[in-house]
Amino acid sequence: MSLLLARQQTAVVNPQPVLELKNLSIAYRSGQRTTRVVEQVSFSILPGEVVALVGESGSGKTTTAQAIIGLLADNGHIEQGSILLNGVDISQWSSRRLDSLRGARISLIPQDPTSSLNPVKTIGEQVAEILAIHRRMSRKEREARVVELLTRVGLTHPQSRLHQYPHELSGGMKQRVLIAIAIALQPALIIADEPTSALDVRVQKRILDLIDELRQEFGTAVLFVTHDLALAAERADRLLVFRKGKVQEQGITAEVLRSPKSDYTRQLFADAPALTPRTAPLPSSQQAAAGHAIVVNRVSKSFSLGGKQAPAFRALDEVSFQVARGSTHSLVGESGSGKTTLARLLLGFQRPDSGQLLIDGVDIALLRGEALRQIRQKIQLVYQNPFASLDPSQTLFQVIAEPLLNFSRLSRAERQTRVLSIVDRVALPADLLQRRPQELSGGQRQRVAIARALILQPQILVLDEATSALDVTVQAQILQLLAQLQQDLGLTYLFISHDLATVRQISHSVSVLNQGKQVDNGEVGAIFARPTSDYTRELIQAIPHYVPATGQGSDHHYAG
Template sequence: MVNLLEIRDLVVSYRTRSAPVRAVDGVSLSVAPGEIVAVVGESGSGKSTTAHAVVRLLAGNAQIESGSIQFEGADLAHVPERSLRTVRGARIGLVPQDPAVSLNPVKRIGEQVAEVLRLHGLADRRNAALKAVEILDRAGLPEPEGRARQYPHELSGGMRQRVLIAIAIAADPRLIIADEPTSALDVTVQKVILDHLQHLVAQSGAAVLLVTHDLAVASDRADRIVVMSQGRIVETGPTAAVMNDPQHEYTKKLLASAPGLTLAAAPPAKATGKRLLEARDLVKEFPLPGAAPRRAVDGVSFHLDRGETLALVGESGSGKSTTGRLVLRLADVGSGTVTFDGADITRSRPPATRALRRRAQLIYQNPYASLDPRFTVAQAIEEPLRVFRIGDRASRGVTVRGLLDRVALPQTLLTRRPAELSGGQRQRVAIARALALSPDLVVCDEPVSALDVSVQAQVLELLVQLQEETGVAYLFISHDLAVVRQLAHRVAVMRHGRIVETGFTADLFTNPQHDYTRELLAAIPGRIISEGAPS
């Protein structure tokens, strides 16, 4: 069988202030029609650069030095830009990693999907809008007609990711390059999306080049796995062979770090009796264009003790991130109460809210949006210390360097800005920044979703260590149930703005009571199947 895509001896470098950096160093791989090939590796290993080089959508300071990229008889590494325009979107669809920078913020969702159809002559202006709604439905977006009229900022992170997938599959391309396509999605929607990609492959003979740090997803979905480290391929082979009998030490390290591939014991129940946070009957509504307000949080109640980790899990749009913002007073509560360390902060005045900021921090889901692009890494981490006038310049510098070490980043990054970092590196900077004030409470909104598995394991270990040392409490918001099992003492399952089940982690994983909880557990990718959990 003739390969659909064949990359040979590809070399890609980036120009930097000091000297060129070779990000891809002699990579060769192939993808056959109807095949799913997963490229895995740590953040900065060159896997995304390899994928983006196929359609020459590289950063302005990047260049292909040598090698070839054969696709349907043409070498895409050297064809004119005009020829590439007929390939991008129509013959090769790209699902980029981050929807925050990939969607036009001033265009409605439906218009952005319809634009692909019109550009490639697949629909006229009259029926493009109708077809766009159909494609959004295929991509798993709930209420696609209403969502098509919304703007990107009105959707959750997972919903925006599904819009990118809809744009990529709109023209039924022969090859789909999926760069972390499900990193922002909960497990049930992740399963729907990956099922759809597999169905597309089976029905049309299309192929998928899947770039992912989630080895559990790769093990479930890929026919072959390509392992990259420091710009080179260190191991490749059929999925079963790589997963069950890895040959390279780096591959063994990745597999040992993946929470979805190991059955780690859930943390034991931990109730200190020292109540830190209590939410009662929280309600929050958001207006929708041309429709009744949507109740994102509907009567949510929970508590959190000092030194405890409570995980909020549920599908994208279930209200878990909004709940986290309510308890931090980053959004106004419609009704209900929030009590922090015995004080009612539901409608606190500015001085009390500032005091709360000192003791409660948020690790955002999206490091692209949470870091000031003008700040260096050192400035971003130091800012909370400076705002609250903690220490002098010298002592703050020592603290910043120590935090950088604790989140496994080299000191050489201190002078870089967010645009010069990988997605995983940016998220680690955001975590270091949130920990700078040694807070009593940290709301972690998908804090490791952008990290490769080895760094993810380091960060989770760091969070546990900090909790043991300082007694910090975590409200851990995540769609990754394998991570939740590893970290949380208790779990609250949210659906449609309500908590449908709460329990100690070990009990909930082994004996779920609600049908929705069983559905979530059944959708976990990889080989992690708890004793007694649905399979």
Template structure:
């Protein structure tokens, strides 16, 4: 496909600022060289956004690392093809010293996880100044002012204060803005954004994407964006290159790809994308008996200071939260990072100290001894966000699924193995995989193993904490379907914790929206997602990316009032939100706008 065909509507002769031709990369393995990228070709034209889309392992990030000269040496190497800039500069054969002059000045990159990309022992100002001075963008005396200007360019609040802070003192969205500032410090012609919003809340994601668009307009920067989120692709891309298993599957303008994908893989990828509002109605659960009953749950973490290390303040992570879940029902907890969702999940299993009442099938969790808590945990289990981190790399997966049965003395010997084999089959795996280790499985398979482990004790409640957020859309769809099947067969009650509103729309019977440890709005899926009453809920929904390039997502609604804090001095606390029932089962915290919604 020629550059002109790739980029219609931007003039008769678009100017490629980067050309990749026949790029092939091999990596060294114990069994010899393995090709991980094969014959990739594309042009990146001046001022456009090209998205490399595809699932994990498709070669997207490997392509970006090759362009940046960051392939892990000597394990990976370019074996064929070329990467050239507009002036003919060939990048595929450059030395590290030569690349240092090219990076930042001509090509820069925003990495997926800002916390691992920023230096934890240097202030934000020092890290910005380091880039400026390394590339002779200004003098040492001018660096502080230049760094401040860069932070203001990326719309960071209270920029003067941020210069003196360390990365751990900033939120995820702020850290990503700092990464963008560093990437743009030398005003590069090309900006590579590698999954820049994957770990961010939906509202922060929308803000970061809008920031990239604004900076692109102001600086004329050309963007190569890497993502597996097709909603982001629809919102950002001019053209799309779909990749699969290291090969180029399909390339087309974004509207053409979404309207008429030519390959089965592209069609399957688009079909798996969750869309807000498209989910069918779910049958009403039997509410005659609640399997999980939470009343007045509060979780506070003490903060100590001074010479005597006394408690001077508390983080009110969860404050006076109440809810119930019936067998076969899914309650979804949604909200931005830090709102208390995951803390509630941990409190339900007794993993953090809490006040209030938590009853699982009538048994109390709060304030009981370890023996009683062990019995309660037979009825409630948790599936964590990162299956790689929640599995022990030194144990076979079969042993890890068997472990709960052994701890509770439920099965031994052949009975134990038969039970584990049944669990593996139940989650779509095979018994011959039981003797393998976690690193031998894909992300989706590892999450299935975690689900099998959670099912081992035949619990009545499962807490799914961001259990599909790290998965590709097609694998995500498979895991969600598995969870639905298990719920129907076992009448499982789910507390589903997520910040992805489209996924929530697929799985939830009821939705509870949280902010700063308290519930702002709760009701049925239709009430909360189709007719949101609280401004905070409406803001969350306004930020959901629309996987349709023909529909422009309206601007994210402004935040109502100042951002609060869950930290209060000892003896003080947040003002409790008074929930009003504006319709049967639809409860909303008091707010001027909710009266009109009612």
């Protein structure tokens, strides 16, 4: 029997939804102005069901989730509609009254595991807190229950974890602690707000598998808030597509994916690499004949962990690969695999312990002083986060023009001409140039970051998770822009990412790093089709992707 059919049969036995929203509208006040951000939203969740809210940033999905658990910002309020929890309308309950529900009947798994745990309290204290609020238990009983919960969510050495602090745990371990807190009282509803967006793909799969196991065990309903359409397609029974505060459409996942009704939903699905996989064309023979823009030859790098007796940490161990001019080479691997270290070496921010790093035939590891500074005109960096990488005190013109002040003696008129040319190249309106970064959307800010990197007319761009902070539609626009720039300017890209679906879409070649070692390297199609290492195979299998079922019915199953 399929999982969805089993849930549908359960729903017949117990037809009352755990959660039901009826015509919910939410607004924010700013001074005398009120802006409605969620409008007439209605949906329900049955026991044991997973419903995903998907859409871009600002679409209203997180605001809807916050309203359910009573955590709207101070200037937010419910204008109309109802929120029924097991048939009881809680939409007008006070925060104090809602405290009796939070953790006991509704739990939240937040997005960022690092900022969601108290850094000055032990793990044991933080898990025990929810038990102390809602249950009468002795200290010994609470500690035993905490150990049981940490064991249940798969943390090794749970007794030892009681006395550790959050900074001593990895991101995946911290998220498991948050899940332990969320399930401590076996709530009827768990709201998972982007619960894995900060995690690597293998850890992400383990966390989602864990939530699914717990849902099946306790019959808990899950409201899954995400902008990752592949995850929603893989994990949810039903989808709700949000745009500008309104539900564009909703329905059984398989049916929405098979025949979306709105143009917006169709575009979202078309822009998601994991739902519509595409492979970049290989470099032409003319490009390959032009040689290699980057050659990495047996590069190693170690770091001291402090103290004379402490062993050195080997971040890179004899890594080698070549990148043809005009092509895109991706570095993939989990946090700590050595990707960013290698990028910093190529940019001359650090020096390797051994090996060669050739940029256009010049070993950057041998350069010093002015020679090192000048070669950076050939290789530029686009950072991950467009919200943090731009100086908020500068206008966009100043942000983009700044590299010219460092590397060339152009007149103001010449700088303005160069800036206007590159802004046009990245499809940014020139009338934005006197604005500050905070006045722009995420996609516009990343276009500014790309323009700044291109202003010196480099041959190589290092793109460090350059699209991971962007919504799927904006990400698709930036990737399309990068492809056009590569075609027009002959640029070479080193694309650093843990998003394997995007890597498969845009790359010509790929290197897979695991704990500083290169475990796979070659043409992207060959690596994805025939990985040579177990690690690469596991990474590929962990990519969330939807596989429609063949045969009758609307059910679907999961690949990987």
